[in-house]
Amino acid sequence: MHRAMSGRGAHDGAASSRRGVTGITCDVLVIGGGPAGLVAARETARANPSLEVVLLERDRAIGAPVRCGEGVGSKGLEEFISASGAGADFISRRITRVIFWAPDGTEVRVAEGDVGYVLDRTRFERALATEAGREGAELRVGTEAVGMVRENGGWRVSTRGPAGDGTIAARIIIAADGVEAMAGRWAGIDTRVPSRDMESCAQYVVSGIDFDPDAIYLHFGESIAPGGYAWVFPKGIGIANVGLGVVALRADGRPARQYLDDYVGKMFPAGVKTSYTVGGVIVHPTIKRTVADGILICGDAAHMVNPLSGGGIVNAMKAGRLAARTAIDALSAGDTSEARLKRYHEAWMSLMGDDHVRFYRVKEALNKLDDSFFNSLARTVERIPEQRRTLGRIFAHALVKHPLLLPVIAKYFV
Numbered sequence: 001m002h003r004a005m006s007g008r009g010a011h012d013g014a015a016s017s018r019r020g021v022t023g024i025t026c027d028v029l030v031i032g033g034g035p036a037g038l039v040a041a042r043e044t045a046r047a048n049p050s051l052e053v054v055l056l057e058r059d060r061a062i063g064a065p066v067r068c069g070e071g072v073g074s075k076g077l078e079e080f081i082s083a084s085g086a087g088a089d090f091i092s093r094r095i096t097r098v099i100f101w102a103p104d105g106t107e108v109r110v111a112e113g114d115v116g117y118v119l120d121r122t123r124f125e126r127a128l129a130t131e132a133g134r135e136g137a138e139l140r141v142g143t144e145a146v147g148m149v150r151e152n153g154g155w156r157v158s159t160r161g162p163a164g165d166g167t168i169a170a171r172i173i174i175a176a177d178g179v180e181a182m183a184g185r186w187a188g189i190d191t192r193v194p195s196r197d198m199e200s201c202a203q204y205v206v207s208g209i210d211f212d213p214d215a216i217y218l219h220f221g222e223s224i225a226p227g228g229y230a231w232v233f234p235k236g237i238g239i240a241n242v243g244l245g246v247v248a249l250r251a252d253g254r255p256a257r258q259y260l261d262d263y264v265g266k267m268f269p270a271g272v273k274t275s276y277t278v279g280g281v282i283v284h285p286t287i288k289r290t291v292a293d294g295i296l297i298c299g300d301a302a303h304m305v306n307p308l309s310g311g312g313i314v315n316a317m318k319a320g321r322l323a324a325r326t327a328i329d330a331l332s333a334g335d336t337s338e339a340r341l342k343r344y345h346e347a348w349m350s351l352m353g354d355d356h357v358r359f360y361r362v363k364e365a366l367n368k369l370d371d372s373f374f375n376s377l378a379r380t381v382e383r384i385p386e387q388r389r390t391l392g393r394i395f396a397h398a399l400v401k402h403p404l405l406l407p408v409i410a411k412y413f414v
């Protein structure tokens with residue numbers, strides 16, 4: 001098992017040894033090696049090579065296990081990494097259309113063009129990690145942050161890793177530790193999620209099935225995925241991530257996996273399930289406070305997922321980049337106080353966070369509608385010629401059908 005994969009990274013305190021992990025100090029400590037943390041580490045090291053940047057990842061490999069449908073929009077992805085050329089082996093499939101299935105099975109094809117990609121997240125995160133390492137960040141895999149205390153204007157983080165227990169002192173922390181979000185809590189930040197905004201997801205990789213390999217499918221219905229939706233995201237011809245998310249409060253005590261087994265049994269009875277995963281998606285707007293003295297929180301840890309779609313990969317990377325920039329500025333100004341770091345929160349809210357508040361309100365309004373609304377909407381939209389069918393037009397029809405949505409849209413989209 002490797003401990004320090006690469007990079008310039010940390011330096012040892014006078015009374016400690018590098019091997020024993022104890023007494024290490026660095027400028028920026030990133031907790032969590034998902035998209036948010038990897039981009040934060042890469043951008044920090046790239047922007048200021050004199051900074052010592054260390055990233056801790058609890059799992060024994062960056063990018064595994066995969067707990068994700070792996071779908072991303074092309075524009076968002078390409079802000080961070082090129083999706084073409086020899087290095088882009090992390091693209092499983094290019095997606096050119098979106099197909100919605102209404103609860104009664106009515107099919108609505110929407111976008112045609114450059115929709116996005118289904119990633120191979122293990123390779124994707126490995127590619128980001130390689131770039132972070134090349135820029136000089138030190139990646140410590142299999143090393144978990146287990147607690148932290150304020151010390152000398154920064155933080156001292158306790159760690160547990162292959163070489164045993166240790167500590168790392170850092171001038172500033174970027175917490176990117178995903179849905180569990182312990183680092184934020186240790187810093188006194190409220191990262192709790194209301195149970196109505198936590199989706200439990202389950203997913204199989206299913207092979208030997210028949211579907212359009214250039215499309216992603218989103219399937220709605222109270223009996224299919226209460227409070228969420230089911231997805232089919234192609235990994236290749238005849239093979240797809242087939243998953244769904246449910247809000248436990250609306251799921252009649254049945255776990256996501258039961259809904260998924262029913263779904264796969266009905267939709268793909270001949271499919272072969274080759275892997276299984278579960279995970280939580282926080283469909284809640286950004287937490288009210290994403291910074292405290294010496295710490296910035298980004299990605300799922302700060303609830304930065306799009307609450308309508310549940311997509312969080314690109315958001316996490318955007319937040320990681322913003323956190324990196326803010327951390328660098330704060331360190332060069334010699335001021336890592338909450339008062340200074342607040343500019344990260346403000347920048348995030350105007351970049352994405354305010355939109356998420358709007359999407360959340362739309363989600364709440366949609367939650368009040370039942371299957372018959374979506375069935376009749378799908379039948380109306382079906383009548384729009386396919387080349388004129390845009391998400392905007394679908395929304396317009398939704399408004400006509402259900403005035404309940406009107407105040408939400410008028411207030412937030414007009």
Ligand SMILES: Cc1cc2nc3c(=O)[nH]c(=O)nc-3n(C[C@H](O)[C@H](O)[C@H](O)COP(=O)(O)OP(=O)(O)OC[C@H]3O[C@@H](n4cnc5c(N)ncnc54)[C@H](O)[C@@H]3O)c2cc1C
Binds near residue numbers: 034058071299
């Ligand atoms: C089933 C499912 C399907 C999804 N599908 C999609 C999709 O299709 N498209 C999309 O955009 N989003 C999807 N998401 C959401 C997406 O996976 C997340 O939004 C995204 O991974 C967030 O990135 P992150 O870096 O914030 O967190 P994560 O990717 O969760 O990374 C956090 C990392 O921190 C590590 N960590 C945690 N605690 C510690 C600690 N104490 N010390 C050290 N390391 C720690 C974890 O091991 C993990 O590697 C899905 C989520 C689920 C569960």
